[in-house]
Amino acid sequence: MFKLIRNSFLYLIVFSFYMVQATANSDVVSLFPIEHYDQKITSWIKPTDPNYNKPLLSKEIQEQRLKEFFEHYFGTMSPWSASFVNRLLEQSAPYNLKALEESLLNEFNNEGKSDHAIGYGENFRPYSKQWIRKIAQNIDLNQLDNLTYQSTNRAIAIDNLYARALPTHDVYFYHYKIPGQGYPFDNLQESALWAGTPVYILAQTNDKAWSLVLTPDYIAWVDSKGIARTNNNFVQQWKKAAQANMAAIIRPQTSLLNQQGQLLLTAYVGAVFPASRQQNTIHLLVPTANSQHQALINNVDVSTQQAVLMPFAATPHHFARVMRHLIGRPYGWGGAYFYNDCSAELKSLFTPFGIWLPRHSSQQVHVGQQVDISSASAKQRVDFLLEHGKPFVTIIYIGGHVVLYLGKFLNPNNPSAPMAMTYQNLWGLTPRASDKREVVGGSVFFPMLLEYPEDSSLISQADKSYFQIAYLDETPNLLHEFNSIDIKSLMSPVNN
Template identity: 40%
Template sequence: MDAILAARGALQRALSSRTAATSDSQRCVGSTPHALRRFTRLAAVLPLIVLAACATAPNPESPPTAGHTTSAPPATRDNISRFPIEHYDQDVDHWIRPDAPGYDQPLLSAQEQTQRFDAFRARYFGTAPRDPSPWNGTWLATSLLNAGGAAQLADSQARRVSRFDNSRSGIRKTYGENFQPHTQAWIRAIESNMALAQLDADHASWPYDPRRRGITVDNALVRLLPTNDPAFYDFREAGEGYPFDALQDSALRPGTPVYTLARSQDGAWLLVYSPDLIGWIDARTVASVDARFVATWRDAAQRSLGAIVRHDATLSDTAPGTTTPIYRTFAPIGTVLPLVQSRDGRQMAMFPIADAQRHAQVHMAALDASSFVRMPWTLTPRHMAQVMKQQIGRPYGWGNTLFYNDCSAETRSLFAPFGVWLPRHSSDQLRAGRRTDLRDADIDTRLRTLAERGRPLMTLIHINGHIMLYLGNAERDGVSVPMTYQNVWGLSPADNSRRNVIGGSVILPLLKTYPEDPAVRSLAGKPLFEISVIGGSASNESTPSPGVDSPEEMPQ
């Protein structure tokens, strides 16, 4: 208040001086009296003086403090830079050469590819006792829909709630899109909406209920908890903040069979079992299916199943008696749908839409051979290159954020048209082939072993929660170096203090050092380094069914 009174007195004195100086200013045209200049400056800063006085005025209800501490300014985020990926040739044809002798030679035997495709299709639509399809009551009743499965599921969901409860000690704090830490009220509201009692083994009589079967009618983001709110770790840490929403897990494509395990209290979310994982999805992306729909869809998929090989292919149809297409949704690469021939010979994809009662109805979309191929598509370098050309250069999407791919979604999408199913998480994808653990080897041994044992286009490389595909070795500055195809966020130094961001699907050599930034650590130099060669023999590990919980990946 003293500051306000002092400022008001100064203003009054300046006004008096201005009046007295008016005649002087008329005698000296073009000059500004000192008092007038002072008044002008004072009038401009007066609101700031008043605001400062109000801001620093003591609160009579607050106890006096020994001294005033000025808050430190927020840290400037200088831990992100852009990696010049244009220094590295991104032309797929340069690395998978059309004039190479084996360009059209299959990379898997017909027998092995058929076996893998049969297993792929069984995950979606199988009826045998061990087929982990969401529509297979026999399998679900013995694996998940029992007291033990219910207890595991309830425990998993409770642990997820605890993981995002900032009020708990030892929990890594998460923040919202406004950079503010999530409150206890926020997580309690989510927990209440989950209605976890419905998963309690003591109350859940969990026989398989055909009415809980469904199918996705749109692309669906899979969330760890039933909320669209993001949960970021501290954005000031390298590799945190956007796009790394810790609640974002994956995405389901249109036409994916699901089984509903639980429903949120407000009805907006469904906890579903899918061929790939268990998670919460928006209820509006699912339609229920009856026995007739399931039989129709299964029969068509058994006769001919197709896969999307062009990014974001449009699924549209026309109303009877019209020719104007009705847009329904888009289908990312790797979407699988029954393939049928129309009466006029056109290639059609069956896809589901929901009617007014949220029951699934079969519709047809005309898709040409450049967008939709019959599975299993012969796994040749030509066909692999065709899919890569559609995916390369597209942005990185953590957990399929904005329906873009992250590292493991990229490899899943790449191999799906060929009938080779890969699990959602990068560490699990190594189960698809013969695995070699090189974590104890030095970087030279790792790169040499990769060149000696790896098969181009058929070898996965896993490093600390990141997965990539080996393309083969190429000469660079007189040295043979491994080339990779991957969807990667960026490179980091050994102390993990910053990110040199790439942020998309790229072709990148595994160099020991990168001349653009010699301080960043080679991807081949991370603590964990494993390779897995697909094909030639059965994998050395069984392929898991979707688990009740998801491991947390590590962004690169």
């Protein structure tokens, strides 16, 4: 926890440096006037709507989704599954752990790189070869040879953690004068790992400070103090309880207190724990560690305003309940400060409904029935979305970014024309010259317009390189992709 506090303080220092620079370079960063667009939930999800409490998913589909979720966390595609881990460890070069870890070390090595590809620290200075060499020596790649599954390497996150591409808290920015780079885009930051998430320990650094772990979503380095090893008894008890009931946190920064009123940890939207419903509360099983850093189970009670049993009925009303606690939160690249980026926002939003989404935006559309209309014009794309989009269960991948469709509404800039309203966590918009970013910087209701009157030079989100639509109320046509092992994808940065 001390390291996370120290790391957060470092980020605040970096933030102040980069905001000064951004002010001095107004051509690179400006603020988009998001206040021009109504951010009240009741404006877009109306309690008076006759469909407000109508299920958006059939009972069969929602039950199927919950089973898939369980499999990724605790079942056949889980870090606790011997067969799943062995399939991962049996991969051969160039797609095995050692080769890919070596590739990451090369990726973050500044030697021989062009100016645009050089990485900088929080002091605006490029990293030296000694910096990457020290990290490589601490990893010791030889330990990744001939790995085999060991049940004692099963573990669980006992705190919220930063998932890193390499075992360091050092930031790695490209030059701040490159539009869309610099703060907050730390390229070593992959994701946030929530407490209660099962993991498998693949390796540790020589100093034991970092552990390379397989999670239900990716492979990354995490602070070793934030995970605890599990034994067979813990795993069986945890899985049995989760199979009976799981609960998802729906309010950020929910304090989880033990029976003596002591704070165990702070939970965020999308964190999942085995649970049972009491009269007016939800009873959670929460992991902690003993003095040998073995996992223990603690009992925690939270209110029904802080957590829900999964699957939460997928209605507009319930989506509004979860969004109420997410809307307006700042953008967090790769889960920085435990805020969300675009894909983490949707993953957090859909978790209470028992819908598992991958961590990477490009993969999330494969979880539903997919329609790819990337070859269509921007107008054709919007027209298709307005005609065929299903509110709350349609997500759209537009290349490096993913959004949720909320429905057809009147355009505030042209009341005679319809518009597609979306919910998304958005860093900013890019002009056609790509010489700056107009920053939104948070989770917002945002219309997908062909042109924004605030700045006609901005590229419409309907005019990006991709326009792939997925219906989450239908079974996917590419399910086989998630039954295969792609270590390269698991180890690639997952922060968009």
